[in-house]
Amino acid sequence: MEDVKKKRWKKFLIYIVVFLLSLLGVSFVLFCTLIANPFEGVYEQNLASLVPVESDSITYIHDAKQLWNDIQQTFPMETLEKTMAFRQFLRTREYKQLNRLWKDLLKQQKQAGFEFLHEEYLWKIVKGEMATSMRLRDNKPQFLGIIRIDFLVRIAEGAAPYFVSEEMAKKHHVDLNSTIKKVRLDTKNNLFFAMQNDVLFVSNDENYLQESWRLATSKSSSILSKSKTLKNRVEKKNFPILMYVQDEVLKKHINQFARQLRPLVEVKSLGGTLLSLKLQPHITIQGITELDSVSSYHQKLYQISAQQFAGKMLPKKTNLKVQIPISIDVWWYIYQQIPRQMRRELDRSISILNKSHKTTKFIEEYIFKHIDKQIIVVSAPIDYVKQDIDVLDPYPSVCFIVPSPTASDFYNYLKEMLEREVAKTKGKVKVAEEKYGNHTFLRIDIGGFDITGGAIQPVLTTFGNNVVFSSHASFLRDLVDVQDKIAPTWHESSLYKFDKSAQLLSPTIKVDIAGKGVIKYIEDFQELWAEEIALTLFNRNPRGQKMEHIKARLLRGWRRNLNYAKSFDVQAVVEIEPSPDEILWNVACDIDFIY
Secondary structure, eight states, X not given: OHHHHHXXXXXXXXXXXXXXXXXXXXXXXXXXXXXXXXXXXXXXXOGGGGSBTTOSEEEEESOHHHHHHHHHHHSOHHHHTTSHHHHHHTTSHHHHHHHHXXXXXXXXXXXXXXXXXXXXXXXXXXXXXXXXXXXXXXTEEEEEEEEEXXXXXXXXXXXXXXXXXXXXXXXXXXXXXXXXXXXXXXXXXXXXXXXXXXXXXXXXXXXXXXXXXXXXXSOOOBGGGGOHHHHHHHHHOOSSEEEEEOHHHHHHHHGGGHHXXXXXXXXXXXXXXXXXXXXXXXXXXEEEEEEXXXXXXXXXXXXXXXXXXXXXXSBTTOOEEEEEEOOHHHHHHHHHHSOHHHHHHHHHHHHHHHHHTTOSOHIIIIIITSOOSEEEEEEEOOOHHHHTOOOSSOOOEEEEEEEOTTHHHHHHHHHHHHHHHHHTTTTSSEEEEEEETTEEEEEEEOGGGOOSSSSOOOEEEEETTEEEEESSHHHHHHHHHHHTTSSOBGGGSHHHHHHHHHOOSOOSEEEEEEHHHHHHHHHHHHHHHHHHHHHHHHHHOTTSSOHHHHHHHHHHHHXXXXXXXXXXXXXXXXXXXXXXXXXXEEEEEEEEEOO
């Protein structure tokens, strides 16, 4: 009897196990069919390959978590909170709006009972790789977001139609039953989203989303087919953020400024531009502008191979250094872009010089034969108190350094030409050689023409194989002090040290900027500039605001922005390297916080 009971009990257990396994199997099949299939796999290529070829631009992030860590390391919140800029930001309307939005999100998080805003949970849901793109169609901007997600999001998306009632869906204008879900934002705008494998697609245009969706299963071309450079950078993953803008967009926007830009790059020659950004060990923005066709100016520019200007002769207090390539071909090309009326006056002056020198090529024979492929422009502050000068406008010194294989001959020629021209002023302008230490320079006294109260004291001299022209004699004295090892050289400055650590290219054009010094220049001249701009705006519309009101409004905005800027000590290096089929450029910034 007991054996029979045991057999029945075993059969019952077997039936239970079979039933449970069958139920589990059916449930799993239903789960895979109706909610989410765990065997669907992952999208194996990078997400940039899902951006449609007709997109105007793309931003690609291969590891958002690492980027967030870099941002926190570069701009630590505990340090930012101590700056004047942050304290000012807390009083702005924008901060109050952001704070209100954040509180609303926290409220929704509390109602949901799930801390979806917590960093730990966020990085569990979002895997890190993402791409966004934009395009303009019928004057309406369309955007597309593509994010690699965790399987939990796939489950939530598949289960949503079974937990959101039809009444609630109608009330909030939500359609969750089709492959591409729709959420109505307002009477004119909808948000569409869909999932495939481990990828979430979000867009404000259904057709744009469908184009991207189809790329996951077809061999159609994506935006990567537009640029080999973009494709290589995406695959290498050596920059946290990549941004690419197609040439049609660049041409459309740059055409608005074509007159100003034409001497630098012909608009018709532009291809796409790729920006690569990284934040460590310092902020670096590297750019590549592809060229569909090479302009005549660009050809002349990249053919100039000038040596890097070391700058050891410069004083430590140098705030700005610009290295510009120059040749007679480049000069004449730029000259042809000057407005016709202004060029007519210059033509007259060049004609007089040609006649007085009995030649037809004064510029080539008397100027450019002495110039060694580049000009260096330098700016540094002037200590007017030390100079015992009470100036009206405290201009910084601006100095032109011209490397020349025949510096002495070039200087003598310029000196003779200046003396001839000064003689025509009948004593209003004077030139005379002066000495400082063991160095001789030509001092130009412009007398009554100086309305700055002493900020303009032009001088001309030579330093080694360089002809030097400065707007103020004090800078020449600084150069002599550096040469005599009385004053520290630019090579001892933090800007020079950053320049050497940040250099990535072999630049034809190079700019070094000390942010604090440039901000001081702007502070000194903001009143003058505001007055000039206000006068221009007032003359255009005399019936509008009074000039004093315009000036006051400009100054308020500038002072607010300057207060923000003064919370940071920025040093920057800009490099531009033209090549036959592209322009490479690099911007590196080092930022210290000022409390």
